[in-house]
Amino acid sequence: MSSLSADEASNFLEQHPDITSIDLLISDLNGIVRGKRVPRNNLLKAWTDGINLPASVFALDTLGNTVEETGLGLESGDGDRVCRAIPGTLMPTPWLRNGQHAQLLMHMEDSDGSPFFADPRQVLSRVLKRMTQRSLTPVVALELEFYLVDRKRNERGMIQPPCSPSSGERATQSQLYSINELDEYADFLEDIQNAAEIQNLPLDTTLKECAPGQFEINLIHCDDVLAACDSAVLLKRLIKGVALNHGFEATFMAKPYGKEAGNGTHVHISLVDANGHNVFAAEDGDVLGTETLKQAVAGLLELMPASMALFAPNLNSYRRFQPGLYVPMSPNWGYDNRSVAIRIPSGPNEARRIEHRVAGADVNPYLLLATLLASIDHGLTQELTPDKAVIGNAYDQYEPSLTNSWATALDLLAESQPLAKALGNDFLHVFIANRRAERDLAMQEVSQLEYDWYMRHV
Numbered sequence: 001m002s003s004l005s006a007d008e009a010s011n012f013l014e015q016h017p018d019i020t021s022i023d024l025l026i027s028d029l030n031g032i033v034r035g036k037r038v039p040r041n042n043l044l045k046a047w048t049d050g051i052n053l054p055a056s057v058f059a060l061d062t063l064g065n066t067v068e069e070t071g072l073g074l075e076s077g078d079g080d081r082v083c084r085a086i087p088g089t090l091m092p093t094p095w096l097r098n099g100q101h102a103q104l105l106m107h108m109e110d111s112d113g114s115p116f117f118a119d120p121r122q123v124l125s126r127v128l129k130r131m132t133q134r135s136l137t138p139v140v141a142l143e144l145e146f147y148l149v150d151r152k153r154n155e156r157g158m159i160q161p162p163c164s165p166s167s168g169e170r171a172t173q174s175q176l177y178s179i180n181e182l183d184e185y186a187d188f189l190e191d192i193q194n195a196a197e198i199q200n201l202p203l204d205t206t207l208k209e210c211a212p213g214q215f216e217i218n219l220i221h222c223d224d225v226l227a228a229c230d231s232a233v234l235l236k237r238l239i240k241g242v243a244l245n246h247g248f249e250a251t252f253m254a255k256p257y258g259k260e261a262g263n264g265t266h267v268h269i270s271l272v273d274a275n276g277h278n279v280f281a282a283e284d285g286d287v288l289g290t291e292t293l294k295q296a297v298a299g300l301l302e303l304m305p306a307s308m309a310l311f312a313p314n315l316n317s318y319r320r321f322q323p324g325l326y327v328p329m330s331p332n333w334g335y336d337n338r339s340v341a342i343r344i345p346s347g348p349n350e351a352r353r354i355e356h357r358v359a360g361a362d363v364n365p366y367l368l369l370a371t372l373l374a375s376i377d378h379g380l381t382q383e384l385t386p387d388k389a390v391i392g393n394a395y396d397q398y399e400p401s402l403t404n405s406w407a408t409a410l411d412l413l414a415e416s417q418p419l420a421k422a423l424g425n426d427f428l429h430v431f432i433a434n435r436r437a438e439r440d441l442a443m444q445e446v447s448q449l450e451y452d453w454y455m456r457h458v
Contacts, residue, residue: 004085009047012090013040016102019092023103024051026083027233029058029120029434030313031364035083035106046104047090052080053108058118058430061438062314069433072118081116083108089230091199095191095241103237105230118430120366121226123423127370128225130377130422135274138373139353141204141221142232145263145361146239147256148185148213149249159256161213162248171212181208185215188246192217195238201231210326211260221268225373229365232265254312254360255319262320262327263361267372268345270353271296281352287335289344289352296354297333297342298386299379300372304331304341304358306416308402309409310371311359313435315442320360321404328358329400334390341402344389358402367423367431374422406439 013019022043025035034057038046059072066073089105108116115122131138147161150170154160161171164184175181182189189206196203202220209216219235222228236252243250255262271279271292280293312318321327328341336346343355359368378384390397403409410432413419420428 004047004087006044006048008087008090009044009085012102013043016092018100019102020097020100021102022046022090023093023101024083024106025103025237026053026057026106026108027120027364027366028060029118029364029431030060030062031120031233031236031362031367032060032062033233033237034060043104047085050082050084050109051106053083054078055081055108055116055118058108058116058120059434061434061441063438063441067434067437069437070118070430071433072430081108081110086230088200088227089234091234093238093241094195094198095238095245103234105234117424117426120364120370121229123427124226124229124366124370124373126424127373127377127422131271131373134377134380136271136279137223137273138225138369139221139223139270139272139278140225140228140369141219141268142228142365143216143218143264143266143268144232144235144239144252145209145214145216145265146236146250146252147211147263148188148215148243149251149256151247151249159251165246173212174210175208175212176210178208182206188242188248189215191242191245192239195242196235199234199238201235201238203235209261211257214261214263223272225369226366229369232365252361254314254317254362258319261325262322264320264327264357265359265361265363265365265368267356267359267368268353269296269356269372269376270351271376278350278352280354281349285349287346287349287352292380293344293352293354294386295379295382295384296376297344297379298384299377299382300342300354300356300375301331301333301386302384303371303375303378303416303418305402306412306419307371307375308358309406309413309432309435310367311363312406312409313364313367314362314438315406317360317362318404318406318409321400321402323395323400326357328402329395330398330402332390332394332398333386334394337390337392337394339392339394340390370423371419374419377422378418406435410435410439 059070083106108119150162204218204220333342334340
């Protein structure tokens with residue numbers, strides 16, 4: 001593949017003479033950012049020629065260990081592939097090293113210059129082509145929930161909510177939508193906003209979520225799905241970096257506290273045709289939307305059980321699926337109803353959209369969107385019809401049916417022909433092998449709870 005024009009990198013260096021080093025980043029299978037750090041003088045070469053990273057970067061588990069069962073490690077010689085710059089992502093990182101640092105997001109190519117099959121961003125790019133063939137453009141917005149955590153652990157060595165920067169009191173209450181809580185963390189939130197503006201990340205709203213120390217930051221809707229996911233990946237890095245500067249830790253774990261709300265990633269999706277018309281919006285303004293919307297909903301519902309391993313990718317993910325905490329427990333849908341998995345929000349007809357509420361904040365954004373769009377495409381292709389929309393509390397009407405078993409979720413994914421066709425059999429082999437190996441490793445550990453409950457009594 002031909003090299004990218006160096007103009008963007010040259011202009012960046014000219015405009016930022018104080019930058020001394022640049023992180024070259026790639027999002028791995030689990031959404032963890034990895035890469036290399038290069039001095040300023042090496043940026044132009046990295047931009048035009050790319051950098052080498054081993055293909056096994058997509059075989060790494062959460063701990064950074066190569067999972068050989070993926071076939072990307074020593075079995076294949078652990079060879080390198082070229083990673084290319086993603087234009088528009090070269091930005092300063094103002095929270096690092098007094099503003100003398102920058103970052104650049106990259107994706108991986110195969111040895112012949114084609115997209116590397118195991119790179120989640122390339123998987124999403126492949127799924128997007130199916131929408132292009134339909135002359136449809138997805139418009140998406142991601143909402144990210146996270147916890148701030150005190151860097152000091154409690155007397156049991158466990159995490160705890162932070163102390164307010166203004167009052168010094170430790171957070172103990174929910175205080176959902178509290179403006180006072182936003183005021184107390186105003187310096188932290190303002191630094192996030194300022195850093196996001198420097199990085200051209202399109203932040204929308206910030207709100208206090210429903211647990212001590214929990215917040216949500218939303219990104220503005222975007223008609224470039226790859227860019228939207230790039231923004232989500234980089235926003236998570238930004239939030240973690242700014243939090244450390246303020247003496248906190250920020251975590252996107254799906255379930256940091258067993259008895260508090262989990263962290264989710266909600267996604268809003270609409271589809272726009274070649275004429276700029278939202279195909280979910282009925283021409284007569286009917287709030288129920290179009291048949292296209294219902295087919296999309298039906299596709300999402302039908303493939304939801306098989307998608308759980310992608311929405312909930314690790315051991316902690318499944319602790320989030322507990323009743324009474326606004327987490328979907330079964331594949332259902334409804335209008336302006338927060339007890340369901342697929343919500344059709346109220347609002348102007350031209351903004352008619354789907355809100356997907358299942359995934360945790362620990363999800364890989366590229367794989368999340370690839371799965372959602374593949375499911376929508378499935379619904380449109382098969383012209384599926386969903387069951388009736390839920391009215392009232394879905395938790396009272398539906399028994400939990402979405403699995404909370406990591407092993408079962410991986411088995412369901414392995415059996416899904418529609419997802420294999422959309423995401424690629426070769427990719428799913430790598431993903432499932434990676435996750436099964438990490439599960440096997442996790443099963444070798446015995447928790448403190450098991451000692452407390454069972455050691456003396458059974």
